[in-house]
Amino acid sequence: MQSTPNVAMFSTQAYDKTSFAAHPLHANIKLSHFDIPLNAKTISLCQGFDTVCAFVNDQLDEAILTQLHASGVKHIAMRCAGYNNVDIDCAKQLGMAVSRVPAYSPEAVAEHALALIMTLNRKTHKAYNRVRDGNFDLNGLLGFTLHDKTVGVVGTGHIGAALVRLLSGFGCRILCYDPYPNDGLKALGAEYTDLSTLLSTSHIISLHCPLNEDSHHLINQQTLESMRDGVMLINTSRGGLIDSRAVINALKTHKLGYLGLDVYEMESELFFRDHSSEIIQDDVFERLATFHNVLITGHQGFFTVEALGQIAEVTLENMIGFSNGFKQPFANEAATETRFLIIP
Structure with a gap:
C-alpha cells in the first residue's frame, strides 16, 4: 500500500474543508x-x-462500487457513523475496505434531540417570532412539564445513552429498547422493555437506532x-426509520401531537x-412542513x-491507517474493528 492516500472527498461543505485542514494529519x-x-x-x-x-447521502450501491473498484479505488472512508447507503456485501466481494x-x-446529537423536544x-420558536412582532400573548404557547413524563429511547448506543443521561436530570421516567442493554443506564434508573x-x-x-x-x-x-394519543416523536437518527406518509396521517388525526425531525x-x-x-x-416534505406542530432541521x-x-481526526486516521497497512496505532482509542466494517 502507498503511504500517502490520494483522496476524493464528495459532498464537501466549507466547514469540512476547515475542520480537515485544521488537523495535523491533513x-x-x-x-x-x-x-x-x-x-x-x-x-x-x-x-x-x-x-x-x-457522507450520508452519497450513492454507494453495487453499480457505483463496481465502477469505483474498476477505477482503482480501494477504500471507502465514510465521515459519519451510519453506512446504510453503502452496499457492504458488494464491497466485501470486491475486496474494498x-x-x-x-x-x-x-x-452533540443527543443535545439536539433534547433541543427539539424542548422547542416543540x-x-x-413561535414565542421568538411573536415577541419580535410585539405580540406577548401566551395563547397557543402552552407546554407540559417534562418531570415525571415517560420518555422512550429506541436504541441506547452512544447517542441514545447520552440522551438518557440528559433526560435523567429532568426527572423523567425513561424506557429503553435495545437488544444489548446498558447496565450503566440501568443504574441511572432507566428501564429496558420490549x-x-x-x-x-x-x-x-x-429514535436512536441504525437503519x-x-x-x-x-x-x-x-x-x-x-x-398514546398526542405523543411526541423525535428522529435524529435516519430518515428511513419513519414512514413519512403514515406520519402525515397520524398528524392529521391528532394521534401525533408533536413531530421533531433532523x-x-x-x-x-x-x-x-x-x-x-x-x-x-417533494410534496411529502412540503406537506410535513405545513403542520404547526412539526419542527424540521436539516x-x-x-x-x-x-x-x-x-x-476529521478519525477519518484521517482511518485513511492513513489503511494506507500504511495499520502498522502504526491510532492516536484515538476507538478500536480498529469498530471503525473498519471491512478490512480486505
Whole structure:
C-alpha cells in the first residue's frame, strides 16, 4: 500500500474543508474536494484516486462500487457513523475496505434531540417570532412539564445513552429498547422493555437506532396506532426509520401531537444545500412542513465544533491507517474493528 492516500472527498461543505485542514494529519494525505454528491453522474471524477471519502447521502450501491473498484479505488472512508447507503456485501466481494467514524461527540446529537423536544414542547420558536412582532400573548404557547413524563429511547448506543443521561436530570421516567442493554443506564434508573411496551407507554419517543432491513419504517401505520394519543416523536437518527406518509396521517388525526425531525427519508435531494430560491418538488416534505406542530432541521444534530474535529481526526486516521497497512496505532482509542466494517 502507498503511504500517502490520494483522496476524493464528495459532498464537501466549507466547514469540512476547515475542520480537515485544521488537523495535523491533513499534511499526510492528498485531499481533493468536490462539493457535489457521489452518484452515477459524478463517478467519473474518481479516476486516479485510491480512496473516496463520502457522507450520508452519497450513492454507494453495487453499480457505483463496481465502477469505483474498476477505477482503482480501494477504500471507502465514510465521515459519519451510519453506512446504510453503502452496499457492504458488494464491497466485501470486491475486496474494498470500508471505514466509518463510529462515535463522534454523541452528546452533540443527543443535545439536539433534547433541543427539539424542548422547542416543540415550550414553542420557543413561535414565542421568538411573536415577541419580535410585539405580540406577548401566551395563547397557543402552552407546554407540559417534562418531570415525571415517560420518555422512550429506541436504541441506547452512544447517542441514545447520552440522551438518557440528559433526560435523567429532568426527572423523567425513561424506557429503553435495545437488544444489548446498558447496565450503566440501568443504574441511572432507566428501564429496558420490549418495543411494543415502549411505544404504547411513552409520552415522548426518540429514535436512536441504525437503519437496516429490520428497522426500515419502524414507525409505520401499525406502530403509530399503538402509541398514546398526542405523543411526541423525535428522529435524529435516519430518515428511513419513519414512514413519512403514515406520519402525515397520524398528524392529521391528532394521534401525533408533536413531530421533531433532523432527518428525512428523501433528504438526499434536499439537505445540505440552499433551495430557498427554488420550488421544492417533494410534496411529502412540503406537506410535513405545513403542520404547526412539526419542527424540521436539516440534519444538523452532529454540527458542533467538537464533533467536526472528531470526525476529521478519525477519518484521517482511518485513511492513513489503511494506507500504511495499520502498522502504526491510532492516536484515538476507538478500536480498529469498530471503525473498519471491512478490512480486505
